[in-house]
Amino acid sequence: MDDSGIKKQNWDVKETELFLEILKELDMKKCLDGRKVRNNKLFKVAHRRMTAAGYHRSVDQLKFRWKLLKSAYYKCKREPDSPAPTKIQGWWRYEKTMIAIMESRHPLVGAGVNSDRNDEATEDSDGDASMLHWPQPQPCPDNTTQNLDLIIKMDPEMDSQLKIGFIGAGNMAFGIAKGILSGNVLPVNVKVSAPSSRNLGRFQELGIAVTHSNIEVVCGSDVVFVAVKPHLVPLVLNEISQHITDRHIIVSVAAGVTLATVEELLPENTVAIRLMPNLPCMVQEGALLFARGTHAKQEDGALLRSLLHRCGLVEEGPEAWIDIHTGLSGSGVAFVYLFAEALAEGAVKMGMPSALAHSIASQTVLGAGRLLRDSGKHPAQLRSEVCTPGGTTIYGLHTLEQGGVRAATMSAVESATERARELGRKSAAGGRK
């Protein structure tokens, strides 16, 4: 290992504190058992979390930092009255956390520090800091291993190994499936369930496995999208609940159904995420917003983001925004279709053949949308760029304003948002029955 770059690290206090908190949380005690593969995984997970927090350190850099911290810990342990270690500036800030990590790690540490002396690092050593050899290694419980495995799969190139399940084979499941298949996910790793075969054919055409058993989908998947109608969510969650383990991330796309309802119906500590997608996922131009549940960590969100990145724009926000996004975008696409249809019908009324009018209307909506997104300009700015004074556009806009199109559109978003909230209350009541 060439560690010349590794040694030249300037870590600030915040970064080191975060690193140690991550290691503490990942429970070094259980995971650093001397097995190289698992130890590497632990540092990879730490690397992901550090990156997510904006600190870009390589896995080797993290290992080297850990080596130095450990060395400082042992020095203090051996010679409590000697001056603080110089290789770690501000060591006193980290000492408490290091003790928490090291002394929870193995009951012999306090009494038997010397037995571990060979593990100590120096600036010159290039050993693998993760290769610890405890006298009595403590194996990782299986579920811990599974968690690490899942977290590590959030690399886009690792998406190909994730098993994805859909419960519900409707339009939205199909849209997301098409979107994710255009990324790194392979059809053989996707399974979808629905009670009837009616909608399953189009999934099969994509190479996706189909079944009538929701439980089969859950048992074979890491990430499970619950894509049934909102009133059916409690029924489905009750059915699958006992098969959920800490391997799973449950992603509900049902309008209105809150994380509280989902979490209440699933085992304690279930990792749940609420996602509101929209149909253009199908052509990789979706607008998706998700909110993480109580037990969904940042990396679970990152994993979902990575999985969905080919579906379109994927954003995370507070749960309160999900119903609004449902009005704005989940339903909003239908408002745009209504407008496109009306544009075309206006042209038909003026004498243009219908097919041509519809094709031009859809291209107009597409072009206007792309320009709006890609220019970054406010829609009012673009609108004014289309309006020649005394020209055609301002006459048309005047007519739209007279028809109340602006107020009607705002009210449409409001009504759809309110309806999502109402559906949420109903499904919560359904879950309590």
Ligand SMILES: NC(=O)C1=CN([C@@H]2O[C@H](COP(=O)(O)OP(=O)(O)OC[C@H]3O[C@@H](n4cnc5c(N)ncnc54)[C@H](O)[C@@H]3O)[C@@H](O)[C@H]2O)C=CC1
């Ligand atoms: N269609 C859209 O544009 C959007 C839909 N959503 C949400 O996605 C969810 C699904 O909506 P759509 O796909 O439009 O509905 P859909 O009616 O097209 O699909 C529902 C699917 O669920 C299946 N299903 C019914 N009972 C089931 C059960 N017990 N177990 C498993 N599958 C069952 C049906 O057979 C059908 O395949 C809804 O909760 C909706 O709020 C969210 C965003 C946009």
Ligand SMILES: O=C(O)[C@@H]1CCC=N1
């Ligand atoms: O109409 C609905 O309820 C679903 C949610 C957003 C779009 N379609």
